[in-house]
Amino acid sequence: MTKEHVKCLIIGSGPAGYTAAIYTGRANIMPVLYEGIQPGGQLTITTEVENFPGYPEGVTGPVLMDDLKKQAERFGAQIRSGIITKTDLSKAPYLFTIDDEKEITADTVIISTGATAKYLGLEDEKKYAGMGVSACATCDGFFYRKKVVAVVGGGDTACEEAIYLAGLASKVYLVVRKPFLRASKIMQERVMKHPNITVLFEHNAVGLFGENGVEGMHVVKRMGAADEERYDIAIDGFFLAIGHQPNSSIFKPWVKTDETGYIITEGSTPRTGIPGVFAAGDVADPLYRQAVTAAGSGCKAAIEAERYLSEQGLL
Numbered sequence: 001m002t003k004e005h006v007k008c009l010i011i012g013s014g015p016a017g018y019t020a021a022i023y024t025g026r027a028n029i030m031p032v033l034y035e036g037i038q039p040g041g042q043l044t045i046t047t048e049v050e051n052f053p054g055y056p057e058g059v060t061g062p063v064l065m066d067d068l069k070k071q072a073e074r075f076g077a078q079i080r081s082g083i084i085t086k087t088d089l090s091k092a093p094y095l096f097t098i099d100d101e102k103e104i105t106a107d108t109v110i111i112s113t114g115a116t117a118k119y120l121g122l123e124d125e126k127k128y129a130g131m132g133v134s135a136c137a138t139c140d141g142f143f144y145r146k147k148v149v150a151v152v153g154g155g156d157t158a159c160e161e162a163i164y165l166a167g168l169a170s171k172v173y174l175v176v177r178k179p180f181l182r183a184s185k186i187m188q189e190r191v192m193k194h195p196n197i198t199v200l201f202e203h204n205a206v207g208l209f210g211e212n213g214v215e216g217m218h219v220v221k222r223m224g225a226a227d228e229e230r231y232d233i234a235i236d237g238f239f240l241a242i243g244h245q246p247n248s249s250i251f252k253p254w255v256k257t258d259e260t261g262y263i264i265t266e267g268s269t270p271r272t273g274i275p276g277v278f279a280a281g282d283v284a285d286p287l288y289r290q291a292v293t294a295a296g297s298g299c300k301a302a303i304e305a306e307r308y309l310s311e312q313g314l315l
């Protein structure tokens with residue numbers, strides 16, 4: 001197995017990872033970034049990004065990520081394809097296995113592996129990906145002004161997304177599989193009172209249809225019960241809000257996570273509690289999950305890494 005030592009290893013290639021690479025690259029730390037399973041991260045599966053500062057006309061997700069990558073490479077970051085298959089954070093320098101065939105030790109580590117939106121697992125979600133199916137209302141809601149959309153889920157995220165979309169769309173169906181919402185009381189009240197939102201309790205979305213993109217969904221009311229009903233509802237957009245899964249499992253034996261798996265950092269810093277190991281972006285952010293907040297936390301992690309290396313006399 002080949003071996004290598006680096007001052008800073010960045011794991012993940014979303015806005016957090018690339019921003020950390022830009023900052024550590026400019027600080028002459030010569031970071032090495034591994035792209036992971038989905039190079040470019042979640043933004044590569046969205047279409048237009050209109051809320052990332054600096055792009056007055058908007059930018060597509062893939063172009064934005066490519067720009068960030070080029071900017072990081074300009075400052076000497078080495079961007080490599082590969083997946084971390086094993087970690088050992090028990091002592092510094094920290095040890096990683098890449099693709100089961102190479103070992104890297106690192107003085108500092110920036111974990112920016114992101115989170116993955118959960119989907120229902122319907123074939124139609126794949127069929128209409130980017131053509132009416134989305135897992136991010138803040139990213140894609142704008143395209144549904146004056147249209148009809150459905151949001152699946154009954155938690156705080158689903159309620160928040162339904163309310164956000166209700167400000168743009170003419171009608172929002174909230175598809176909830178149970179006879180009640182799991183969201184906080186205040187969110188429940190807002191949803192129930194909103195004139196543009198219709199809550200479909202005890203409903204499951206089981207399929208989508210449409211010629212050129214989503215035109216409707218197949219739903220089942222009281223699925224599996226004797227009085228089960230199946231019918232179709234016309235919609236233009238289908239939003240999933242059934243939770244996110246942070247990509248933290250490989251670090252779990254070493255870093256603290258909450259019950260969902262989000263890495264817990266110290267206060268508003270990216271420090272994980274392990275000296276020189278930082279977490280940035282969605283893997284440590286159950287609340288905001290925006291490209292710009294991820295980029296901001298990647299910047300913080302890079303500054304922390306630089307300070308740590310300097311304090312340890314490793315620069």
Ligand code: NDP
Pocket residue numbers: 120152153154155156157158160177178181182241242243244286
């Ligand atoms: P939650 O896990 O709280 O809720 C997920 C929702 O999706 C539940 O209603 C669940 O249904 C439903 N669901 C899950 N799987 C399926 C499925 N296969 N089919 C249909 N429905 C499904 O996730 P959230 O993302 O909403 O929230 C995560 C955490 O973040 C929570 O602690 C939440 O309070 C917090 N949060 C806080 C916010 C705030 O304070 N402003 C904003 C957003 C999130 P069921 O109830 O039947 O299990």
